[in-house]
Amino acid sequence: MATENDEKKVYTAAPIPPAPVEDDPRKNLTEQEAQMYQTVLDHFSNPEFVIPHVDNGQLTEEEKFWLSRECLLRYLRATKWVVDKAIERLNVTLKWRREFGLYDHVTASHVEPEAVTGKEILYGYDVQGRPAFYMIPSRQNTDGAERQIQFAVWMLERSFDVMGPGVESIDLMINFADRAKNPSLGTARAVLHILQEHYPExxxxxxxxxxxxxxxxxxxxITPFIDPITRAKMKFNPAPVADGIFKPELLMREWWNGDVDFSYEHAKYWPALVAMCDENKRQWMAKWRAMGATVGLSEWKYKGGKTVSGDVGVAPLTEKVQANQEVVEVPQGEALAA
Known part of the structure; x- marks a missing residue:
């Protein structure tokens, strides 16, 4: 028989909250930055472009979707606005994403054996709308490093599927309680390398x-292998609520002192997370296709971000795309998850 406490427990990921801002949060680009962005956009929009050093290097629909306006800008910022370096890094990541198997091999069914103990969980959002990605090493249940790394990357990709408009980054929540296993140096370095090289910003x-x-x-x-910018984002033994990082209603109670009595039950959590991410991605890609299905379209637009002061800093759209965009525009905070 279920108790009152059981009825208050939470077993599934939280839906995307309304956008934390009332306008597109992207700042204006300077004239020079706009020119640099246009150069990168033109490079990957060229019908003759192929990913270097791969077979059948023409961009797929998934790859064009990934090459959003915000994605191009993330790589430009990460390379301190050096156009050639941004293009080179994007080429390397496009090649890596194929070789890693993000579009075919690293699927929910493939990584599910890693998920059964709840060692990695997506739940809740900080005050800036960033998804919280919990890691609990003590729940490690496998020995093979390859699929452990694939699972971490798969979960990282799903964190993007639960990001609202205007949000581009995540909070890693790592808890070493309960006799946590010491992760291998090789596995940790591999995940760190992937995060730094292929997920800038x-x-x-x-x-x-x-x-x-x-x-x-x-x-x-491992500190010598962590770049200074990443090191500055690491906080040991923080107080997330007292520090103003999280509101308690979107933070787990156990260990983190939030209000949410979250309990991991794989049969309840996993199918709900997969379904929510699939549905969000389906809706966003449908809107992206209606906007023209091209490189450089805005995540803010296809995720339903509300614009109240015009498209400041956004590259001009063709009349056809503008017309399509009118059809798919949705109110801020539209529910994207079941």
Whole structure:
């Protein structure tokens, strides 16, 4: 028989909250930045473009969708607005995404054996609307490094599927309590390399609690491999609510002192997360197609971000795309998840 406490428990990921802003949060680009962006956009929009050093290098629909306006700008910012470096890094990531198997091999069914203990969970959002990605090493249930890495990347990709308009980064919530296993140096370095090389501008904060002596020593070992910008985002033993990072109603109670009594039950959590992410992606891609299905379309637009002061800083659209855009525009905060 279910108790009152059971009825208050939460077993599934939270739906996307309304956009935390009332307008497109992207700042105006300077004239020079706009020219740099246009150069990158023209490069990947060229009908003759192929991904270097891969077979059948023409861009697929999924790859064009990934090459959003915000994506191009993330790589430009990450390379300090050096156009050639931004293009080179984007080429490398496009090649890596294919070789890693993000579009075919690394699927929900493939990584599910890694998920059954709830060692990685997406739940809730910080005050800036960034999804919280919880990692609990003590729940490690497998030995093979390859699929562990694939699972971490799959979950990272799903965090983007639960981001509202205007949000581009995540909060990593790492809890080393309950006799956490010390992750292997090789696996940690592999995940760190992927995050730094292929997901620039995607880490908002890394909040790390209950760090035992051995893990602390481990962090000291990998610190030389962490770039200074990423190191600055790492906070050890924070107080997320008191520090103003999270509101308690969107933060787990256990270990993190939020209000949410979350309990991981795989049969309840996993299918709901997969379905929510699939539906969000389906809706966004439908809107993206209606906008023209081209490289450089805005995540803010196809995710339903409300614009109240015009398209400031947005590259001009063709009349056809503008007409299509009118059809798909939706109010801010439209429910994208069941």
């Amino acid at each position: 995607r880490l908002g904060l890394a909040l790390i609690i209950n760090v035992p002596f051995l893990v602390n020593a481990f962090f000291k070992l």
